[in-house]
Amino acid sequence: QVQLVESGGGLVQAGGSLRLSCVASGRTVSTYAKGWFRQVPGKEREFVAGISWSGSSTYYADSVKGRFTISINNAENTMYLQMNSLKPEDTAVYYCAASRAAFVPFASVQYDSWGQGTQVTVSS
Numbered sequence: 001q002v003q004l005v006e007s008g009g010g011l012v013q014a015g016g017s018l019r020l021s022c023v024a025s026g027r028t029v030s031t032y033a034k035g036w037f038r039q040v041p042g043k044e045r046e047f048v049a050g051i052s053w054s055g056s057s058t059y060y061a062d063s064v065k066g067r068f069t070i071s072i073n074n075a076e077n078t079m080y081l082q083m084n085s086l087k088p089e090d091t092a093v094y095y096c097a098a099s100r101a102a103f104v105p106f107a108s109v110q111y112d113s114w115g116q117g118t119q120v121t122v123s124s
Helices: none
Strands: 003-007 010-013 018-025 033-039 046-051 058-060 068-073 078-083 092-099 118-123
Touching: 003 092, 018 033, 018 092, 018 118, 033 068, 033 078, 046 068, 046 078, 058 068, 078 092
Parallel strands: 010 118
Antiparallel strands: 003 018, 018 078, 033 046, 033 092, 046 058, 068 078, 092 118
């Protein structure tokens, strides 16, 4: 069973930076594709960034491309999301997720395990 725990959220001014971390546990979790999603009240959970199990392939939503960077350290079973040039519209609860798919899914239904979420608030 895979368990994911996020940390690193908080309050930041527009233009600032935050780094989210997601620690994964589970025997084969290093072989899972992983991703970051975010959700605001009343809206569906949306894909932010994804990474292949090896870290060789990364994918980003257009809204964060060039500002966010996803990375992974399999030796420590930890995934990161470096968020720079933050905007008020980035305010959301951010979730990390893991998928047994052989590719990096963009749809939340294709992820098997989820963290509890961490709040990111960007003030204007």
